[in-house]
Amino acid sequence: MEADERQVLREGFLVKRGHLVHNWKARWFVLTPDKLLYYKYDGGRRDSCQRGKILLKDCQITCPFLEHEGRPLVFRLHTKHGVDHFLEACSREERDEWAGDITAAVQKLAVADGADAKDPKDADESQLHDVNLSKVLDAMYDVHSGIRLSSHVEQGSTYSNCFSGSAVVDWLVFAQFALTRVEAVTLASALLEMGCLRTVGLRSVEAFRTAGLSEQFVDDSTALYSFSDSLKKRANVKAETSLSAVELSGKVMKRGYLLKQGHRRKNWKVRLFVLRSEPAFLHYYDPTKDDISPVGGFTLRGCLVSSLDDNGVPSGVKGNIQGNLFKIITQADTHYFIQAPTHQEKMDWIDAIRVET
CATH class of the missing domain: 2.30.29.30 (Pleckstrin-homology domain (PH domain)/Phosphotyrosine-binding domain (PTB))
Incomplete structure (x- = not known):
């Protein structure tokens, strides 16, 4: 194994898109201070030889990366040689933790190389920049590049033509209307307060009624929202179907x-x-x-x-x-x-x- 066990920063399964054939395959990834290695599992055991590596020096991370339809948990690594690597985690928490650890490793390499690296904490302390809410809403509502509408099940009830709070936050960060998730929640709360968005289901309704202004919008996959009824409904939404809505409603x-x-x-x-x-x-x-x-x-x-x-x-x-x-x-x-x-x-x-x- 190439990675020194003492230098492993993080390891676990991620799903990777192939370069030549654009299929998705699960691989075991090992993050070291200067590279990301990946291995194949065969017969229930990890290969001893790596299948590939991604050099982290001058790498750029885009998280979330929402251009793959139906895959909201993808982040992208763009190497200094112009190669894109698309990786998918099992949850938003895992995705953000992987991206955060990789970003930290890239920044340490930049510091060691004498580059002017920005402390990742600075981004969290940044203030929400001036945003035209009408522009945000138009972009969010765009049929081709806006947020996707779908059906969701909450506590046994099915709601159509809506989206989750975490999906909105992902989209706002990806579309660069917000720099951080905290900024995105503040921006979404403003859209909610203005009546551009509406609550759907018990979770989002309760938060809107009881929370402070900056916390009325919930960054969670179980909190559901939709566009205001005053907006024209988009007609090309396909309802999700499942084997059993009841067993998937928990x-x-x-x-x-x-x-x-x-x-x-x-x-x-x-x-x-x-x-x-x-x-x-x-x-x-x-x-x-x-x-x-x-x-x-x-x-x-x-x-x-x-x-x-x-x-x-x-x-x-x-x-x-x-x-x-x-x-x-x-x-x-x-x-x-x-x-x-x-x-x-x-x-x-x-x-x-x-x-x-």
């Missing part, structure tokens, strides 16, 4: 990339797991596609979850596995074998699942 308690063994071929694949509560379900998605339509899932009622010993290969497990195994047995007696990237993540997932069973 509150998201945990998200993350895990390795899952297939039931038939017994091969290991990286999946995005989403744990929901009320009702308690565990769904998994193909991260190379989207996080809208799960490829599988089950109720957690009556499930048994247990940690598996990493010494040897447990019964029912195939392949040259990495470790950090746990097993879930559903009420229908279906056995799921899952690997977490680390022992701590395995225990965190087990604890979270047990709360819901």
Whole structure:
């Protein structure tokens, strides 16, 4: 392994878009002080040889990067040689943490090289610059480049032609109407106060009624908003469909990339797991596609979850596995074998699942 373990700043799964064939594949990334290395998982174990590296010197980070439809969790690295790398995380928190750690590494390299690097804290202290709210609203409402309307489920109710608070904040930062998420929330709150946006669902309505002016808009994927009724409705919105709106309506308690063994071929694949509560379900998605339509899932009622010993290969497990195994047995007696990237993540997932069973 090229990366010195003592110099690993961060590591974990990200989904990367290919350069020649623009497909998305899950890779294990390792961030060091001067480069970002990535590896392939094969048969449930990480390759010992790296599949590629991204040199961080003079690299530019765009986070969020919203030009890939249906992929709001992407950030872009633009190298000094003009190569773009598109990486997708499992959540907005993970995306922003990866981008923040990479930005910090790039800035340290610039300081060491004698460049004039700006302290990342300075951006948080910057004041919201003068913005024409009408211009913001026009850009946000644009059919081609504006914020995307879709259907969302909140507490069992389906709302169409709306968007989440975190999607608005992502868009405002990406469109450079705001420099930071704090600025974007302030700007969105102003649009809400002016009646350009309206609250949809209980979460956003409650915040609008009880919070101060600067906190009326909620930067969260469960807080829903839409354009004011005075604006002309856009007609080209497709309603999202799902196998079961009820089982996908629960509150998201945990998200993350895990390795899952297939039931038939017994091969290991990286999946995005989403744990929901009320009702308690565990769904998994193909991260190379989207996080809208799960490829599988089950109720957690009556499930048994247990940690598996990493010494040897447990019964029912195939392949040259990495470790950090746990097993879930559903009420229908279906056995799921899952690997977490680390022992701590395995225990965190087990604890979270047990709360819901």
